[in-house]
Amino acid sequence: xxxxxxxxxxxxxxxxxxxxxxxxxxxxxxxxxxxxxxxxxxxxxxxxxxxxxxxxxxxxxxxxxxxxxxxxxxxxxxxxxxxxxxxxxxxxxxxxxxxxxxxxxxxxxxxxxxxxx
Amino acid sequence: xxxxxxxxxxxxxxxxxxxxxxxxxxxxxxxxxxxxxxxxxxxxxxxxxxxxxxxxxxxxxxxxxxxxxxxxxxxxxxxxxxxxxxxxxxxxxxxxxxxxxxxxxxxxxxxxx
Numbered sequence: 001x002x003x004x005x006x007x008x009x010x011x012x013x014x015x016x017x018x019x020x021x022x023x024x025x026x027x028x029x030x031x032x033x034x035x036x037x038x039x040x041x042x043x044x045x046x047x048x049x050x051x052x053x054x055x056x057x058x059x060x061x062x063x064x065x066x067x068x069x070x071x072x073x074x075x076x077x078x079x080x081x082x083x084x085x086x087x088x089x090x091x092x093x094x095x096x097x098x099x100x101x102x103x104x105x106x107x108x109x110x111x112x113x114x115x116x117x
Numbered sequence: 118x119x120x121x122x123x124x125x126x127x128x129x130x131x132x133x134x135x136x137x138x139x140x141x142x143x144x145x146x147x148x149x150x151x152x153x154x155x156x157x158x159x160x161x162x163x164x165x166x167x168x169x170x171x172x173x174x175x176x177x178x179x180x181x182x183x184x185x186x187x188x189x190x191x192x193x194x195x196x197x198x199x200x201x202x203x204x205x206x207x208x209x210x211x212x213x214x215x216x217x218x219x220x221x222x223x224x225x226x227x228x229x230x
Contacts, residue, residue: 004160031216043161043207043220056217091160097216105151106218108160 004109006092012115018080021112024073025094033106034067034077035091043091049075082116089113119144121208121221129227130198138193138224140208149211150191151218152182156204164206167191178202203228 005024013019025032033048047057052069060067064083069075079086093106120143130136142148149168153161165176172184182193191208205225209218 033217042222045217045219048217050216093161095216105163105166108153108162110158110160 004092004094004107006090006109006112008112009110010113010115012117013082014117015083016081017116018078019082019086019114019116021077021090021092021114023075023077023092023109025075025092026096026107027073029094029096029107030072031095031097031106032069032075033093033095034075035093036088037091037111038088046077079114082114084116087114087116119210119212119219121210121219123206123208123221123224125224126222127225127227129229131229132200133197136193136195136198136202136226138206138208138226140191140193140221141189142191142208142210143189144210144212148191150182150184151209151211152176152180152191152193153207153209153220154178154204155207155223161207164193198226198228200228200230202226 007022030051034046035043037043046059047067048055049069067077089111091108091111093108095104095106097104122141124139151166152164154164155161164180165174165182167174167184175181180195182191184191205223207223208221211218
C-alpha cells in the first residue's frame with residue numbers, strides 16, 4: 001500500500017486566499033484524522049471522521065476552517081480566508097478499527113507545509 | 118481531562134549511549150499508550166504501543182517502553198543510540214471509545230558523535 005497520501009506537500013499563499021489541502025487515506029481504513037503542528041501549540045487534532053462522517057470537530061480553530069470527506073478515499077481541509085497564523089504543517093492520518101482491538105494505530109501522511117504570507 | 122507530559126524538550130545523547138525519554142499521562146481509565154517518532158520533514162511513525170498485558174513492550178528500531186501505572190508513566194528506552202535515531206519523539210494517550218489521540222509536546226533527540 002502507498003500509505004496515506006497528502007497533497008500538496010508545500011503550499012505558499014497570500015493572506016485572504018482560499019487553501020485546500022487533500023488527503024487520501026489507506027485503502028480500507030475507516031477513520032481519518034486531520035492534525036495541525038506548530039512550534040507553539042505542538043500537534044493538535046482538528047477533526048476526525050468515521051466512515052466518512054465527521055465525529056468530532058471540536059479542534060477546528062474557527063469557521064474559516066472546514067473539512068469534508070465525500071467518500072472513503074478522499075478528504076479535504078479548506079481554509080477560507082487564510083491568515084498568516086494558519087501557517088503550520090497539516091497532517092492527515094488514517095486507521096482501521098477491528099473487532100479484535102478497540103484501539104488501533106494511526107498511520108500518518110507526510111504532511112503539507114502551509115505558509116501564508 | 119486527558120493529558121500527556123513530556124518534560125524534556127531537548128535531549129542530547131552520545132552515539133552508543135543509552136537513552137530514556139520520559140512520558141507521564143493523566144487519564145482516569147486504563148490507558149492506551151503510544152510512542153511515535155518524527156524524522157525531519159516526515160510524518161509520524163509508530164514505534165510501539167501498549168494496550169494491556171506485559172508492561173514492557175518492544176517496538177521497532179530497538180526501542181522499548183515500560184508502563185508503570187503507579188507512576189502514570191510510559192518511558193521510552195533504547196540501550197544504544199545510533200545517529201539515525203536523531204528525531205522528535207511523541208508520546209500519546211488514546212481516549213477510549215473515541216479513537217483519538219492526545220499527544221505530548223514532543224522531545225527532540227540530538228545524537229552527538
